[in-house]
Amino acid sequence: MIRTSIASIFLKRFEKNQSVLSSSQTLRHLHKSVPCLKKAPKNLKGKSASSQRWMVRQLSDPYVQKAAVDNFRCRSAYKLIEMDDKFRFLKPGLAVVDCGACPGSWTQVAVNRVNAAEGFPRGMVVGVDLQHMSPIPGAKLLSNCDFTLEETQEHIRKHLPNGKADVVLSDMAPNATGLASLDHDQIVSLQLSAFKFSKVVLREDGVFVCKLWDGSHCKKFQSVVGDVFKFVKVVKPQSSRSNSAELFVFARGYKKIRQDS
Numbered sequence: 001m002i003r004t005s006i007a008s009i010f011l012k013r014f015e016k017n018q019s020v021l022s023s024s025q026t027l028r029h030l031h032k033s034v035p036c037l038k039k040a041p042k043n044l045k046g047k048s049a050s051s052q053r054w055m056v057r058q059l060s061d062p063y064v065q066k067a068a069v070d071n072f073r074c075r076s077a078y079k080l081i082e083m084d085d086k087f088r089f090l091k092p093g094l095a096v097v098d099c100g101a102c103p104g105s106w107t108q109v110a111v112n113r114v115n116a117a118e119g120f121p122r123g124m125v126v127g128v129d130l131q132h133m134s135p136i137p138g139a140k141l142l143s144n145c146d147f148t149l150e151e152t153q154e155h156i157r158k159h160l161p162n163g164k165a166d167v168v169l170s171d172m173a174p175n176a177t178g179l180a181s182l183d184h185d186q187i188v189s190l191q192l193s194a195f196k197f198s199k200v201v202l203r204e205d206g207v208f209v210c211k212l213w214d215g216s217h218c219k220k221f222q223s224v225v226g227d228v229f230k231f232v233k234v235v236k237p238q239s240s241r242s243n244s245a246e247l248f249v250f251a252r253g254y255k256k257i258r259q260d261s
């Protein structure tokens with residue numbers, strides 16, 4: 001209650017540019033978990049505590065600033081870049097499916113690395129998301145589509161050469177509720193659907209990469225994936241926030257023959 005009134009007094013003064021305290025002192029009163037900033041956010045009036053935290057975090061995040069300079073739609077681009085720099089799986093000429101592609105930074109990275117817009121050999125990228133995505137040259141985007149539906153997956157397959165892909169990426173995430181175990185269960189369920197789809201579309205030796213939020217089913221998920229891929233590793237890119245439960249399962253060497261048998 002006291003914090004709320006201090007915050008609203010501060011916000012009024014802040015917006016009128018009346019500096020009553022140093023910025024590190026005043027920002028402490030915005031919300032308990034808002035970190036101190038070098039650059040003060042503007043337009044905080046009327047914003048919820050979580051929006052304030054988000055704005056402060058965005059402004060102080062070097063990957064957000066780098067993404068703006070490099071013309072990526074969001075900072076997530078660097079997670080895929082780091083994984084691909086490590087495992088070298090996005091090569092010119094490959095066909096890639098990007099599940100949960102909005103706003104599109106993974107698609108941008110994939111288009112560039114497989115030559116989907118220009119160059120030879122020419123690759124392709126199909127991105128799908130529940131939300132609307134603005135066009136990305138070289139990519140086929142399926143907006144407003146629920147990936148988990150059979151009709152969406154059929155639609156994706158129709159865009160792939162012979163209905164087959166070399167790489168399935170899934171950065172899909174549900175809207176987080178804040179209840180860790182519920183959020184974990186929901187993301188595992190989404191990624192199981194991406195995993196099942198990858199078993200249908202991947203060519204032999206194909207690659208599957210998906211995001212999880214750490215929790216009780218991670219080990220089991222890894223082992224199920226390991227049954228049909230030669231190599232599976234859990235990775236936490238440096239650009240993934242250290243305070244986030246996010247991690248990625250990287251699997252390469254899809255064992256198509258064993259799957260079909």
Ligand SMILES: C[S@@+](CC[C@H](N)C(=O)[O-])C[C@H]1O[C@@H](n2cnc3c(N)ncnc32)[C@H](O)[C@@H]1O
Nearest residue numbers: 076100102103104105106129130147171172173
């Ligand atoms: C973290 S964002 C992806 C960011 C993206 N990789 C990028 O780099 O721009 C997660 C996305 O998953 C999408 N998503 C969640 N459930 C989905 C579903 N059932 N079908 C399709 N997309 C889904 C959300 O709409 C959201 O845009």
